[in-house]
Amino acid sequence: MTTVAAARRTASSTSSKGVAWARYGSRGLHVALLQKKLNERGARLAVDGIFGQKTLAAVKRYQQQRGLAVDGVVGPKTWGSLGVQASSNGGRVGGTSPSSPAPSGPGTRTTGYINGRPQSITVSPIGNGKYLRSDAAAAFNRMKADAARAGVNLSAVSGFRTMAEQTYLYNLYKSGRGNLAARPGYSNHQGGIAVDVSTGGSYSSSAYRWLAANGRRYGFVNDVRGEPWHWTYRG
Numbered sequence: 001m002t003t004v005a006a007a008r009r010t011a012s013s014t015s016s017k018g019v020a021w022a023r024y025g026s027r028g029l030h031v032a033l034l035q036k037k038l039n040e041r042g043a044r045l046a047v048d049g050i051f052g053q054k055t056l057a058a059v060k061r062y063q064q065q066r067g068l069a070v071d072g073v074v075g076p077k078t079w080g081s082l083g084v085q086a087s088s089n090g091g092r093v094g095g096t097s098p099s100s101p102a103p104s105g106p107g108t109r110t111t112g113y114i115n116g117r118p119q120s121i122t123v124s125p126i127g128n129g130k131y132l133r134s135d136a137a138a139a140f141n142r143m144k145a146d147a148a149r150a151g152v153n154l155s156a157v158s159g160f161r162t163m164a165e166q167t168y169l170y171n172l173y174k175s176g177r178g179n180l181a182a183r184p185g186y187s188n189h190q191g192g193i194a195v196d197v198s199t200g201g202s203y204s205s206s207a208y209r210w211l212a213a214n215g216r217r218y219g220f221v222n223d224v225r226g227e228p229w230h231w232t233y234r235g
C-alpha cells in the first residue's frame with residue numbers, strides 16, 4: 001500500500017517541522033506571525049496574514065538592517081533572525097492554506113473576527129497544520145484522543161481562518177467553485193471556534209456518528225444544516 005509518493009510525502013512532512021517560508025503573495029497564519037514579529041521590531045503592519053507590498057517593504061528593510069540578503073523572501077535565515085524555526089523544505093509558499101506549523105508554546109496571538117469585528121485571539125494547533133482558539137483547541141485535542149481510543153479518527157480539514165483565507169473561500173463559493181462559505185468576518189472559523197472534520201460529507205461516517213453521540217460533552221455542536229463536517233465549540 002505504501003507508494004513512493006506516499007513515502008515521500010511522509011518524509012517531507014516529518015522533515016518540514018517549522019514555519020513555512022513567506023514571500024510576496026503568501027497568505028496564512030505564518031504571514032500573520034511574520035507581521036507580528038516585524039511589529040515587535042518596529043514595523044507597523046496590519047496583522048492580516050496577507051504578504052502584500054507593505055509587508056514586503058518591511059521585510060526588505062529588516063533584512064537590510066540585519067545584514068541579511070535583501071530578497072524579500074522569509075526563509076530559514078530571516079525566520080531564524082526573528083527567533084522562529086523555518087521548515088527545511090520551504091513549506092507551502094504562496095498558498096492560501098493556514099498550514100504553517102505553529103511555533104511551540106502556549107499559543108499564537110492573531111486577529112480573529114467575531115460578528116464582523118476584529119478581536120485578538122490566541123490559537124493552538126489541532127493537527128494537520130490546523131488551529132483553533134486555544135480553549136477550543138484543548139477541547140478538540142482531548143476529544144480527538146478519546147475518539148482515537150474508540151477507533152475513530154477525527155481529522156481536521158479546516159480550523160481557524162484568517163481574513164485572507166475566508167475571503168478566498170467566500171470568493172470561490174460566490175463563483176460557484178467552492179462550498180458554502182460565510183461572508184468574510186462572519187464565519188465561526190474566523191473566531192477560531194469552528195472546525196471541519198473529515199467525514200466524507202456523510203452523516204453515516206464513523207466520525208460524524210461518534211461526534212453526534214459525544215461532541216457535546218466536549219462542547220462541540222454541529223450547527224450548520226447539510227454540513228456533517230462542521231462543528232462549533234460552544235464551551
Ligand SMILES: [Zn+2]
Binds near residue numbers: 195230
Ligand atoms: Zn466549516
